[in-house]
Amino acid sequence: MQLHLYRIESLVKGEIEIVFLKDIIKEHKGFGKQIMMLAKTELVKTYKGAAIGPGWAIVKPAFTIFVYWFAFSVGIRHLGTVHVDIHGHDLQLDRFLFMFVGFIPWFFISDSIVKGAKDIRSHRQYVTKVNFPVSTIMTFSTISRFYVHLALTGLMYIYVAIFWGVSWYNLQILFYMPAMFLFFLFLSWSTAPMCAFSPDLENAITSVMSGVFWLTGVVYNSYDLPTPLRQIMLFNPMNFFINGYRNALLYDRWFFEYKTEFVIFLVEFIAVFLLGVYNYNRLRKKIPDVL
Amino acid sequence: MDSFFQNMHRRKVDMNSEPIIVLKNVSKTYTLYKNDSERFRALFKKPKKLTTHKALDNVSLEIRKGEAVGIMGDNGGGKSTLLKHITGVTFPDEGEIHVNGMVAALLELTAGFVLEMTGRENIRLKGYILGLKDEEIDKIEENVIDFAELGVYIDQPVRTYSSGMKMRLGFAINVNISPDIMVIDEALAVGDASFKTKCKAKIRQIIETGVTVLYVSHNASSVEEICERSIFLKKGKKIFDGPTKETHLVYLLDKRKSQIAQREKKIKELKKVIDNAEDKSLLIDEQETLDNHIAKVETFKKEIADYEIKLENFRKEHYGDKAVDSDQ
Numbered sequence: 001m002q003l004h005l006y007r008i009e010s011l012v013k014g015e016i017e018i019v020f021l022k023d024i025i026k027e028h029k030g031f032g033k034q035i036m037m038l039a040k041t042e043l044v045k046t047y048k049g050a051a052i053g054p055g056w057a058i059v060k061p062a063f064t065i066f067v068y069w070f071a072f073s074v075g076i077r078h079l080g081t082v083h084v085d086i087h088g089h090d091l092q093l094d095r096f097l098f099m100f101v102g103f104i105p106w107f108f109i110s111d112s113i114v115k116g117a118k119d120i121r122s123h124r125q126y127v128t129k130v131n132f133p134v135s136t137i138m139t140f141s142t143i144s145r146f147y148v149h150l151a152l153t154g155l156m157y158i159y160v161a162i163f164w165g166v167s168w169y170n171l172q173i174l175f176y177m178p179a180m181f182l183f184f185l186f187l188s189w190s191t192a193p194m195c196a197f198s199p200d201l202e203n204a205i206t207s208v209m210s211g212v213f214w215l216t217g218v219v220y221n222s223y224d225l226p227t228p229l230r231q232i233m234l235f236n237p238m239n240f241f242i243n244g245y246r247n248a249l250l251y252d253r254w255f256f257e258y259k260t261e262f263v264i265f266l267v268e269f270i271a272v273f274l275l276g277v278y279n280y281n282r283l284r285k286k287i288p289d290v291l
Numbered sequence: 292m293d294s295f296f297q298n299m300h301r302r303k304v305d306m307n308s309e310p311i312i313v314l315k316n317v318s319k320t321y322t323l324y325k326n327d328s329e330r331f332r333a334l335f336k337k338p339k340k341l342t343t344h345k346a347l348d349n350v351s352l353e354i355r356k357g358e359a360v361g362i363m364g365d366n367g368g369g370k371s372t373l374l375k376h377i378t379g380v381t382f383p384d385e386g387e388i389h390v391n392g393m394v395a396a397l398l399e400l401t402a403g404f405v406l407e408m409t410g411r412e413n414i415r416l417k418g419y420i421l422g423l424k425d426e427e428i429d430k431i432e433e434n435v436i437d438f439a440e441l442g443v444y445i446d447q448p449v450r451t452y453s454s455g456m457k458m459r460l461g462f463a464i465n466v467n468i469s470p471d472i473m474v475i476d477e478a479l480a481v482g483d484a485s486f487k488t489k490c491k492a493k494i495r496q497i498i499e500t501g502v503t504v505l506y507v508s509h510n511a512s513s514v515e516e517i518c519e520r521s522i523f524l525k526k527g528k529k530i531f532d533g534p535t536k537e538t539h540l541v542y543l544l545d546k547r548k549s550q551i552a553q554r555e556k557k558i559k560e561l562k563k564v565i566d567n568a569e570d571k572s573l574l575i576d577e578q579e580t581l582d583n584h585i586a587k588v589e590t591f592k593k594e595i596a597d598y599e600i601k602l603e604n605f606r607k608e609h610y611g612d613k614a615v616d617s618d619q
Binding site for chain 2 (some may be wrong): 041127197290
């Protein structure tokens, strides 16, 4: 059924071969159905045993959004409206709608970063007990997080459709969603094997995440900042997705319209991908020894 | 266990058949990090000084389809490392491994269970982890449930199971996936006495169907019952590979020799202490230990002589009058 054949002299000598994607593709081949089932299992694992079960996937983010909305619109009253500059004219948006659209991708992003880094460590029995295609762990975990994201996006879209309206620009979601999925999957190819090596990195990631939230334009408009900051924010790939969801659903703007932003994102996307392949191949064979 | 496998029908192994497991000059060195921060730093740059432990040292072996091979050796000899390489969990630093078939390991029976899911769901999950397709799992599901004897509990979450029930379910899954190679590591202490008997019967049945078996046990007699051939590993090196009886004698000889060496070292130390002491009457305890050690060494020496005779007899019987080099 399986035939393994390894030649790993190079690891001993400290030379690192980048076998571009070959290993990862090989691990995924013929495993598609299993990946989908394991993704489902992940969801079951998370929500089973609780009375409202999958309801928690919605309750938790709903409460978070409510709290931030309360703080901004009720607590600090004059922040109830967001002004966005679209092609020179001022677009007035309800703070809740603005935050709602920003928070939905953010939930997926923060979940993917924090939990994605733990993917291998939290599935250590797959690595140390059985011969398992390790890279698929990241795939099925990310898919299971993506399911939650799909459900939340669906709910959000209903709200947007009712209170803001629909347009052809909304279709861009179909570009942003898979791009976001891939970006954070590739990111976990780096972070998960590294965190398997050392939990320090995992703690570091968890620690900085709440800071990263405020450096990302989830509750405020990152385009609306003084000049140097505004440009710096373009280098935060999370802003690309969050502003992207707003481009598609609220601003009626195409993803390629703001060229600098798009090019910076593309470069980052490729870099994350290459780093992911490099780190995964570099560490794959050492992981069972340190877990 | 003991005499359970006696009178078992021994299969004939075609020694010209394709080997199912091949190891060519396999070495494995574990890096031992001094502390967590050293391991963290190793992520980014190669540390200069490293403490290493050679778990496998240039091991080569071939196992043919249908063979039952025992693996002997003390703790730290490299037995589990060898099995981990064969199951494909760990990767060698040097050398090549070819494994041609599906491996089932009776090592960690309960690994990978999700406590919140039912027994039935866990069968499916474990099947997926082992790389089975839905149809294959459907085929074995009923057998597993029957074998595990869980009754109505099969549709309850695994978290409600007793540890014995979990073991039974794990065992049932592993033996029912019809593997080509089965790795058994003394995992036979499953559940109560009657279930234990059932497990052993199942293992026997599997062995008789011609599945390749790798068997690790500290109990030499049970190895002898199952395996015609055995491998003796010591400090990661393959010391001996041959008929189980011979391997066992070689193993015992080696063990006694190293025990004698250990005791003699202690005797030397004690003698020094006693000789240097001014008031020898205060060292009654030491004197007693010393006498004990000396007596033990004597017994070991007798045992060694005994084993050597047995080994010689076995070789005469087994290989005829051809002289056999004792350090094969």
